Amino acid sequence: xxxxxxxxxxxxxxxxxxxxxxxxxxxxxxxxxxxxxxxxxxxxxxxxxxxxxxxxxxxxxxxxxxxxxxxxxxxxxxxxxxxxxxxxxxxxxxxxxxxxxxxxxxxxxxxxxxxxxxxxxxxxxxxxxxxxxxxxxxxxxxxxxxxxxxxxxxxxxxxxxxxxxxxxxxxxxxxxxxxxxxxxxxxxxxxxxxxxxxxxxxxxxxxxxxxxxxxxxxxxxxxxxxxxxxxx
Amino acid sequence: xxxxxxxxxxxxxxxxxxxxxxxxxxxxxxxxxxxxxxxxxxxxxxxxxxxxxxxxxxxxxxxxxxxxxxxxxxxxxxxxxxxxxxxxxxxxxxxxxxxxxxxxxxxxxxxxxxxxxxxxxxxxxxxxxxxxxxxxxxxxxxxxxxxxxxxxxxxxxxxxxxxxxxxxxxxxxxxxxxxxxxxxxxxxxxxxxxxxxxxxxxxxxxxxxxxxxxxxxxxxxxxxxxxxxx
Numbered sequence: 001x002x003x004x005x006x007x008x009x010x011x012x013x014x015x016x017x018x019x020x021x022x023x024x025x026x027x028x029x030x031x032x033x034x035x036x037x038x039x040x041x042x043x044x045x046x047x048x049x050x051x052x053x054x055x056x057x058x059x060x061x062x063x064x065x066x067x068x069x070x071x072x073x074x075x076x077x078x079x080x081x082x083x084x085x086x087x088x089x090x091x092x093x094x095x096x097x098x099x100x101x102x103x104x105x106x107x108x109x110x111x112x113x114x115x116x117x118x119x120x121x122x123x124x125x126x127x128x129x130x131x132x133x134x135x136x137x138x139x140x141x142x143x144x145x146x147x148x149x150x151x152x153x154x155x156x157x158x159x160x161x162x163x164x165x166x167x168x169x170x171x172x173x174x175x176x177x178x179x180x181x182x183x184x185x186x187x188x189x190x191x192x193x194x195x196x197x198x199x200x201x202x203x204x205x206x207x208x209x210x211x212x213x214x215x216x217x218x219x220x221x222x223x224x225x226x227x228x229x230x231x232x
Numbered sequence: 233x234x235x236x237x238x239x240x241x242x243x244x245x246x247x248x249x250x251x252x253x254x255x256x257x258x259x260x261x262x263x264x265x266x267x268x269x270x271x272x273x274x275x276x277x278x279x280x281x282x283x284x285x286x287x288x289x290x291x292x293x294x295x296x297x298x299x300x301x302x303x304x305x306x307x308x309x310x311x312x313x314x315x316x317x318x319x320x321x322x323x324x325x326x327x328x329x330x331x332x333x334x335x336x337x338x339x340x341x342x343x344x345x346x347x348x349x350x351x352x353x354x355x356x357x358x359x360x361x362x363x364x365x366x367x368x369x370x371x372x373x374x375x376x377x378x379x380x381x382x383x384x385x386x387x388x389x390x391x392x393x394x395x396x397x398x399x400x401x402x403x404x405x406x407x408x409x410x411x412x413x414x415x416x417x418x419x420x421x422x423x424x425x426x427x428x429x430x431x432x433x434x435x436x437x438x439x440x441x442x443x444x445x446x447x448x449x450x451x452x453x454x455x456x457x458x459x460x461x462x
Contacts, residue, residue, distance in 0.1 A: 046351035053298030077455040085267030170285040
């Protein structure tokens with residue numbers, strides 16, 4: 001049987017994971033690991049929240065240092081050098097991803113749009129928590145996936161802004177004020193790290209449960225126009 | 233479904249993995265040095281000589297016992313008898329000033345947040361004379377680009393870019409929270425600024441030198457960044 005190599009519809013067909021998405025996704029792995037590790041090295045120098053003389057009472061782990069195997073840089077100066085060096089690559093990688101997302105139209109099948117995705121996200125959550133037995137019908141991504149992937153981009157943006165607020169509390173004092181001041185920005189920045197950590201943990205579990213998705217994120221998935229199941 | 237992984241994918245994966253591994257120590261050191269230069273340019277470009285740190289309301293001062301006071305000597309440095317501040321380098325009028333002379337110069341005051349490289353912040357009110365005022369009295373050579381500050385705290389020192397040193401919130405402080413500067417915070421005279429991290433603000437001052445070339449500092453020579461603006 002002959003397969004047509006021409007695109008079947010008016011919109012050009014796309015691979016599931018285009019090259020730019022694969023590239024930026026995998027670059028995030030070393031960049032985020034080094035950012036988190038060097039960030040914890042910096043945090044170790046003052047593992048508290050709140051200014052001197054009035055630490056925040058609600059934080060239960062005042063003075064608790066992050067363990068050495070989570071830290072990168074060896075000492076405070078080293079941690080700072082790594083953090084402020086890699087931050088540029090994180091921003092650059094994020095900009096490339098977001099620019100590609102919108103320029104290519106990929107955002108349509110990836111970004112969480114409440115009207116389209118909210119109901120599906122709720123039903124998927126109910127399925128994962130075993131409140132219902134059947135998963136909702138899903139197209140490219142399910143609603144919960146879109147919510148997770150869009151949230152993590154929003155968290156990334158908040159991390160960069162709160163990081164800048166800590167880095168430049170005088171030159172960018174308006175930004176620092178937006179986060180409730182210098183010590184407030186430190187709380188936001190650390191909370192962002194915790195949320196990213198939670199995302200990565202769930203992401204790894206989900207990826208382990210769907211190894212085909214990992215393969216697609218390496219080879220891009222089936223080429224458009226090429227039959228999915230080749231006769232041998 | 234196709235399970236093939238292309239050569240390009242493998243090369244990209246290897247590149248990412250080697251970046252993660254930190255490669256060779258020399259490679260990562262050169263990378264970090266290059267990025268530090270880039271960050272210094274970024275910080276200098278972001279710096280505005282007019283932009284002021286927000287002034288904080290009276291009563292927001294950190295209790296003084298909670299405001300850390302670091303020094304590198306084994307014991308809290310004590311002001312030597314006949315202390316003077318020596319102002320030198322490429323200036324028209326090198327001079328030594330007594331504390332009394334410095335206190336008679338036009339004064340500036342500010343109540344601002346202090347940012348330590350370690351990540352803590354604290355608030356104090358400072359009173360002193362602007363570094364720009366000292367420069368005006370000394371008469372700078374046009375080739376001057378940097379200022380070096382030295383102390384009697386076992387040789388603790390630092391050096392600054394001229395724009396940060398001439399910021400209106402960069403002063404040689406002799407007063408803290410409404411009283412004379414206490415010995416723990418650098419008596420009789422210390423550098424204080426709203427636009428740098430704490431380790432740039434030399435306490436227990438002995439010398440201010442206006443120089444054409446950049447020098448280092450106690451922590452800077454050990455690997456901490458030189459610019460350290462906030």
